[in-house]
Structures are given as C-alpha cells and as structure tokens.
Amino acid sequence: MTAPEPTRRRAAFAFIFVTVLIDILSFGIIIPVLPHLLEKLTGSIAHAAIWAGVFSTMFAIIQFVSSPIQGALSDRFGRRPVILISNLGLGVDFAMMALAPSLWLLFVGRAASGLTAASFSTANAYIADVTPVEKRAGAFGLLGAAFGIGFVIGPALGGLLGGINIRLPFWVAAGLAVTNFCYGFFVLPESLPRERRSPRFDLKSAHPIGALALLRRHPMVLGLAMLVFLSQLAHYVLQSTFVLYTDFRYAWGTTEVGYALALVGITSGFVQAWLTGRLAPVLGERRLLLMGLAFGALALLLMGIAGTQWLVVAAIPAMALWGLADPATQSMMSRQIGPHEQGRLQGAISSLTAFAGIFGPTVFTQVFAWSIHSPQYKLPGAAFLLAATILAGCWVWAWRLTRHLPNRHELVHLGIEPET
Numbered sequence: 001m002t003a004p005e006p007t008r009r010r011a012a013f014a015f016i017f018v019t020v021l022i023d024i025l026s027f028g029i030i031i032p033v034l035p036h037l038l039e040k041l042t043g044s045i046a047h048a049a050i051w052a053g054v055f056s057t058m059f060a061i062i063q064f065v066s067s068p069i070q071g072a073l074s075d076r077f078g079r080r081p082v083i084l085i086s087n088l089g090l091g092v093d094f095a096m097m098a099l100a101p102s103l104w105l106l107f108v109g110r111a112a113s114g115l116t117a118a119s120f121s122t123a124n125a126y127i128a129d130v131t132p133v134e135k136r137a138g139a140f141g142l143l144g145a146a147f148g149i150g151f152v153i154g155p156a157l158g159g160l161l162g163g164i165n166i167r168l169p170f171w172v173a174a175g176l177a178v179t180n181f182c183y184g185f186f187v188l189p190e191s192l193p194r195e196r197r198s199p200r201f202d203l204k205s206a207h208p209i210g211a212l213a214l215l216r217r218h219p220m221v222l223g224l225a226m227l228v229f230l231s232q233l234a235h236y237v238l239q240s241t242f243v244l245y246t247d248f249r250y251a252w253g254t255t256e257v258g259y260a261l262a263l264v265g266i267t268s269g270f271v272q273a274w275l276t277g278r279l280a281p282v283l284g285e286r287r288l289l290l291m292g293l294a295f296g297a298l299a300l301l302l303m304g305i306a307g308t309q310w311l312v313v314a315a316i317p318a319m320a321l322w323g324l325a326d327p328a329t330q331s332m333m334s335r336q337i338g339p340h341e342q343g344r345l346q347g348a349i350s351s352l353t354a355f356a357g358i359f360g361p362t363v364f365t366q367v368f369a370w371s372i373h374s375p376q377y378k379l380p381g382a383a384f385l386l387a388a389t390i391l392a393g394c395w396v397w398a399w400r401l402t403r404h405l406p407n408r409h410e411l412v413h414l415g416i417e418p419e420t
Contacts, residue, residue: 012130013139015188019083020123021146022180026090026173027117028154030097033162033169040166041103051103055110056361062114063354067121068208071347075340076201079126080190082343084181089116091177098170121350125342128334129191136334137285138277140327145273152265196339208351214344221336221345223401224329229352230394231293231325236360237300237387238319241368248372249380250309260316267320276327285328286402292325293395300388304381322391332402 034055039048074082090113097109123143131139158169202210215222246252246260280288299319306312330349337345364383371382379385 012189012191013127013142015184016123016126016130016191017143017146019087019180019184019188020120020143021150022176022183023087023090023117023120024147024150025154025157026094026176026180028151029158029161029169029173029176030094031155032159033166036162037106037166038103041100041106055107057358058107058111059114060354060357062111063117064208064351064358066115067350067354068210068344068347071121071125071343071345071350072198072201074122074125074192074343074347075198078190078192078194078197079122079129079343080184080188082122083126083188084184086116086122087177087181087184089113091174091181094170094174094177098167098174121346122343124330124334124346124349126191128342128346129339133331133335134281135277136331137280137288137327140330141272141276141280141323144276144323144327145269148265148269148272152262152269192339192342198340198344208348208355212348214341215348218336220401221333223397224333225349225352227289227394227398227401228326228329228349229356230390230397231296232353233356233360233363234296234300234387234390234394236356237364237383240361240364241383244365244368245303245380245383246309246312249306250312252309256309260313263313263316264320267317268323271320271323272327276324279324280328280331285332288324288328289332289398289402290395292322292328293391293398295319296322296325297388297391297395300384300391304384304388306381 035052038051042048093109093113100106127139161169215225295318299315302315303312368383371379
C-alpha cells in the first residue's frame, strides 16, 4: 500500500533536511582549524591570513561558475544523483585536505570541495519539487534552520576536535560527508519524475551568463534575484568585519564573540525553523519579504551606531528577523519557474550569492580599515552603515517590484489557485 502523499512529502523533506544539516556540519567543523593549518603549512600568521583570503575568494569563484552547471544537471538527470555525487566528492575532498602535506595540495582539495558542493542549491530545488506552493516559504525557512544549526554546532565541534589534532576535524568532516552519501544512497528518494525533467542538458546555457538569460526571461524573478544578490552582499559585513569591529570598539575577545555567535545561532534558528512557517500563511510572502529587509536594515544600523556593546547584543534578535526575507524570496521565485527549471533557478541564485562573496568581504574590510585610520573621520561602524544602506535600498526596490503582486493568502481567500 502506497503512503499518502502528505506523508511522503514530509518524509522526503526530512531526508533533505538531514542531508543539508550533515553537509553544513562537515563544512562548519573545519572553519576554526583551517587558518591554523594554513599557519602550520606557511610558517606565519601573516602568510596564513593572505592564503585564507585566497582560499575564500577561490571557493566563491568556483561556486559562481559551477552552481549553474550543477543546477542544470539536476534538471536533466534528477536531484538525487547530483546530491549523491556532491556528498561523495566532498568526502574525498576533505580526506585529501586531511592528508595534504603541502599548501598546494590543500588548495587543490579546497578547490575540489567548492566544485562538488552542489547539495545546497540542489536541496532548494528538491524542496520546490516536494512542497506545495503555498507551503514553500515555511519549508525554505526550515531548510535555512539546518544551515543555522550546522554553523552553530560545526565550528564548536571543530574547535574541540582541533584541540586533539589539527587534522582530525578534516577526517570527521570526510566521515560525515561519506555517511551522508550512504544515507542518501539508501534512503533519499528522487524528487523530480522523469516526465518533469528538462529534455536535454545544454552546456552552452549551463554557465553564469546562461543562468542570467534564464532569469531575464522572467522579469519578476530577475528582480528578486538581484535582491538576493544585494542582500547577500550586505550580509558579508558580518562575516568579514564583525570580529574586527567588536574587538576594536568594545575589546571583545573570543569568549564574547563566541557568546554573540551562539545568540545569533539560537535566534536565527528560532526564526527560520518556527516563526517563518507561522507568519507566512498569515502575512503572505510579500509582507514577509519587506518585514525581513526592514529588520535587517535596522539591525545593521544599530550595530553601526552602537555606543555600547549592549546595543550590539540587542540588535542580534532584529538581525535574526532578517532571515524572514530569504524564504519568502525563494518561494516567490520558485512559483514563477516550471518544475523542469528549478535546478537552473537555484543554480543561478547560488551563482549570484557566490559572486557577492568574491568581492563583498574586500569591500567591507576596506571600508572598515578606512573608517578607523582616517585622520578626519573616526567612524568605526561605517561598514555596517554601508550594509544598512544597501538593505534600505533593497526594501524600496522590493516594495516597488512586488507592489502589484497579491499575497498568496489573499489569492487563497478569493478562491483562486495560484500558478505553480
């Protein structure tokens, strides 16, 4: 007897949630130890810092190029094989990094992990396949919670393992990735039936420029994708300058930063896992998007002008509410695209996100450096004020772009079935 469709959907979502969680854990585990391994291989902190920047930029460039290819492959051959190949590839790559006796082999392993890290964008396409349109915002929010949980637990576990042996976290990450492959191989069902797949794989369009062509065919999707890009660009102010900023302005050490990041993880997890799914049916995707961008701009503004460290702490819950915007955007974009192009859509979005990661950290770190060294203007929060301005512009753009779109709950209330 076949399981009821809602039960099968819940099971499929549970499988993909665990898949993403384990993948993020494997990435998070190596975060605290990779700089120290670079220091060991290069011989100095200064050289390690330079190579850490090179590794980060290289990873983003590879993701920028490869994400559309992976998305197109999942549209043609299904989500499951792309996710499985990604997991197995990551396991091999992490093992290579664990064994690397020299910098160039570590570089090759990191480059290969960037090439095979396909499960993130493909997981979003998987969610679009198995989730009813009216529930996608909540589902994307839950998937975002997997990212948050992984990035809270992963670095903490990596720090503990790195205290035992600096290469042990890489082996554990490799083991998690291979475990994920085995889990997916035996448990994960395919989400995209053959009749809904793209009829062919066209390498000529499976690249960043080709992905942009897909977005241009759907003006609303292109506008929303640009919002994702700018929002991700603004988000890099946290990754690139938060530690430096709080150290310079409030003399925070690793303990204080650790507590702050734990609070970020807890509040973000609450918003993504619980709040998004409950607010989406009530407010609709458009209001959810505008609310998330508004809270994000407010949080970054507070961090930029904070005269005391407690204002930074108070801004963290507001920053967590920024997380309402992404699931709403993902849901609005996914229902504009047919099922045979969901992978290409997610690949294009991942490519734009990676593009933001190529130069975003440099922009904000340079603004921060200027703000604390300028003899005329002492404005250490300038980088956060710039990010807040970007998000404020996003809010205006989102309001204009979506002002003629009825909210999903309004369509349902009128008895109109929204397009899939």
